[in-house]
Amino acid sequence: MxxxxxxxxxxxxxxxxxxxxxxxxxxxxxxxxxxxxxxxxxxxxxxxxxxxxxxxxxxxxxxxxxxxxxxxxxxxRQSFRLSTTALNDHDAIEHIIELLVAFESAAARHAAVRHTTDDLKEIRRALVGMEYAILNGQPGDSEDYAFHQAICDATHNPHFIALNEYLEQHVRGLIRRARTNTVTHHQDLVMAVQTEHHQILDAIEAHDGTTAARAAETHLRNAAQRLDIYLKD
The missing domain is CATH 1.10.10.10 (Winged helix-like DNA-binding domain superfamily/Winged helix DNA-binding domain)
Structure with a gap:
């Protein structure tokens, strides 16, 4: 995949x-x-x-x-590593989702409090890019990464930014690899993802850290449920 x-x-x-x-x-x-x-x-x-x-x-x-x-x-040079995880290893996937929930909720909370006007433009630009890709029958993986990266950039914490890059390569990409193969069969799920992204952006724009963190957590937990659907295809 x-x-x-x-x-x-x-x-x-x-x-x-x-x-x-x-x-x-x-x-x-x-x-x-x-x-x-x-x-x-x-x-x-x-x-x-x-x-x-x-x-x-x-x-x-x-x-x-x-x-x-x-x-x-x-x-x-860093020594921290995450072991390779297979998409059918449910226990490992659950642990990964727990990690992503904690990380992305915190990133969204800080981004809501610390973002600048330019940060908000970058988050919105990535979201628009995803919508354009979806309309053209593409999975929008690079735009999805740009969205989450822009949120981490908005924390203005270099450790969040660096860890996000690591998680993108070793963890978050698992969900995208499964989703890529089913984008043409599950447009309803693709649109659900976009709705969740908009909810995160709206909360960040409103400087509402609590709601932003909750929206990010909901997004990740829903992603875990969608992953089971993707893997059945």
Missing amino acids: DTPSQPLTTGIIDWLKDEIQQSRLASGSKLPSEKQLCEQFGVSRSVVREAISQLKSEGLVSSHQGRGVFVNERSA
Whole structure:
């Protein structure tokens, strides 16, 4: 149940990891630009960004505003890992949902209190992008990621932002992989997801942290129920 972009990102990730492990990209070195990687691998910027995001989540690289992405020092590389989870491992999925509920509820609560006008524009832009993708029969995975990332950005907490990137690669993508295969068969569920997203956005826009957290929790618990439907297809 791979997303369409997964094989493309794998090639970039494997190449960059090898460059780092072989010290051709030494600690402190700047990674090739998005444009260079797009040209080298013949992919879009979104695919490159997804690959870089995974490397960030694994602690191999970090981005510096206005400067680019750099290889981390070995001592700074993260050791935290989540084990790979299969979609049919119900106990593991339940544990993952518990983690996501706690994380996304807190992120939504902080975003409601701390967001700026620009933050709100980014959250809304991602939501509009999802609606456009859905209308064109696409799952809107990258737009969905952008929505949740924009909420984490609005917390203005670098740890929330970094953890969200890690969870996207290792946890949240499970739900998307199942949903991608059924988007054309469950338009009612797709629209339910959008309604929940709007409820989160409305609460954040209203600076209502409690309602935003509750809406995020409802969204994740409903996602867990929808996952069972996706897996039956």
